Amino acid sequence: MDDPDIVIIGAGHQGLVCAATLAEAGLRPLVLEAASTPGGAVASGELTVPGLVHDVCATNMNLFLGSPFHAVHGEKLASLGLRFARSDAPYASAFPDGSSLRVTTDEAATAAMWAGHSTADAAGWRQLRGVFDDFAAAYLPIYTHPFPSVQARHSLAALRRRSGGTELGELGQVLLSSTRALGERYFATPEARSLVAAWGMHLDYAPDIAGGAVFPLLELYADMLGGMSIVEGGAGRLADALVALVRELGGDVRCDARVTGIDVGTEGVRAVLVGDQRIPARRVVSTAVLPITAALLSLDRRPATVARSARDYRFGPGTFMLHLAMDGEIPWADPRLGAQAYVHIGPYVDDMARTYGQSVAGQLPDEPLLVVGQTSVVDPSRLSPEGYRAVWIQVRTVPSSPGAGSWEHLAEGFAEQVIDKLDRYAPGVRGRIVGKAHLSPADLERRDANLVGGDSVSGSHHLDQFIGMRPGLAISRYRTPVDGLYLAGAGTWPGAGVNAISGQLAAEAVLRDASGRLGQLRRRLLRR
Structure with missing residues (x-):
């Protein structure tokens, strides 16, 4: 040229x-x-075994x-x-007693899941869905325009006019809420509240940070409506x-x-x-x-x-990536989790709050949030010639620079800690692992300079x-x-x-x- x-x-x-x-x-x-x-x-x-393709960092499209x-x-x-390969079972959360909450694109099945878990949570899910409907119609145009802009101002005006079943004051409170507050406003059980808070941790919204509710509000229902897609191959x-x-x-x-x-x-x-x-x-x-x-x-x-x-x-705290090659499916304590694209393992809101505090203080978290992406379940083409499966695990959050040493010396031990935690929710998973690769925050920044300190959201x-x-x-x-x-x-x-x-x-x-x-x-x- x-x-x-x-x-x-x-x-x-x-x-x-x-x-x-x-x-x-x-x-x-x-x-x-x-x-x-x-x-x-x-x-x-191909990060683990020959012929098995992993998404290094970003995966949800x-x-x-x-x-x-x-x-x-x-x-x-x-x-x-x-x-693109699409899953109709976009996300779930797993809990220490072997139970889980599972959201699918079948709204009736999802409603039945909530009803079986808690009648109060089922009512909260329906109520929050109305808030989502009112908010999403105005927010999505804002999202795709510069801010500030004339178009954004018109969208905000539309938000004021479109109250649907949601009072404007309630909508404002939701948008300024932390993820903990959002969960407590609409749900009764710690499991349902955890399902909300886990989405905030994908960004750097710990449970008690104001404004953290917007992203979970959108993900909870947009993924239910559209499923989850990754790039085929x-x-x-x-x-x-x-x-x-x-x-x-x-x-x-x-x-x-x-x-x-x-x-x-x-x-x-x-x-x-x-x-x-x-x-x-x-x-x-x-x-x-x-x-x-x-x-x-x-x-x-x-x-x-x-x-x-x-x-x-x-920049926010770091991310740790762990990629596994599996001989067979993950042996979840609740087998119904085997169909889900993402499985969050917090397990609870207080654990996520403690994890974030430990991360920003330079400490390795004792209960980090695991976002377990079952890649080969969503995209069956992601199999090695031997039939091994790809598993994508994003660990949120971790310190960019651990106070107890360097990631070069701590990464392998931390990867084993992550596998130990996964094994508590999927007993026997360690015995099915045939290959693994990890990327610490330092590794992520070396691969992409925009991921400063391993901050995966730049x-x-x-x-x-x-x-x-x-x-x-x-x-x-x-x-x-x-x-x-x-x-x-x-x-x-x-x-x-x-x-x-x-x-x-x-x-x-x-x-x-x-x-x-x-x-x-x-x-x-x-x-x-």
Whole structure:
């Protein structure tokens, strides 16, 4: 490719979505990726035994499938080899007495499950479903637009008008609630409350953090309605299909191309530096988290708003990944769990609260939350030639830097601790393990620089660093005070997850500015 029209830093899925959107509009984007393969956290590989494919980090593709980008490009991506495997039994929680709560897309069966567990919880599930219906209709348009924006304001107004069966005051209380408070408001038993709180831990919402209720509210019912999907054959195939799409549209993707600097002059961005190579570029979209992006700018060209927001940007606790190759299914104490895509093992809300506190204090948690992904159950193609099955376990949360030593020395012992915990809920599971691989927070950051300290969501999602505050109040709409420099990725709204949103919204911001409409005014306002 000759000199590109725009350079995109990072070939994670958001960078590739951004490139495809720009290329479709007639620009020639060049995506530069430091790693040897594209995808970032959306990657897969044979981690345990030959022929058995594991999703390295991200696995749940529901957000991608529900995105505006997929609505437009899904058919083309399918022609490029992208397929999804779907489970009608999306999630469950397991408990020490051998019982479980199991949610499926069969709403009648799920209602019967709740009725058999607790009549009070069954009533709470129905009541909370009404809150979800009222909230989701307005929130989803907010989720897919910049914030703040005219569209977001209209969606908030619609939320006020659409009360359905939910009083506006009740809706407001739910949205500001912690996951513990949400559970206690609608459910009577510790098991049901645990089911709610477990979803908050996927981000960095410990049970007692305000605003943590929104993500669980959406996941509880959206997954029941839509099931859970993963990429057939491995998450890396999503990145491969996006790369093929970018190239077919006239863009390019280069791996093993670590950006070492962004050259900025008085008129804005001038070039991107890759080692000794200088690639002229008047426009750059960085999907690196803000502290990394800011460090690419020379000190004398780093605007105060960018420097301040980068300094204040916070990362949450780490994640530990454990991948198992199994000879047979997981022998759950409750065999009905064998059909579920995800099984959460907390077991209870207080355990999750203690785990989070231990993690931020640098201590290895004694009862970490396990998110057990039964990959080969969802995607039967994920079998080795010998018939071994892939199991994906995300451990939330763990310390980024343990106070008792380094992850290099602690990881193997901690992996055994995780297996011991799984064995308590699935007696005999250890005897079926034929291969294992683990990735500590340090390993995750080495694989993907955006996962600072092993933070799998690339920055805290607490209220002061979310919605219009991500990554900072003055730069929350994908533009920066540096002419020609834009931001995308998990460090921007709407945050983490394979959602394909920020890449497209950043591309749209580039295209609007390229057309000249309001571009100069916006940049003057950002400099103030």
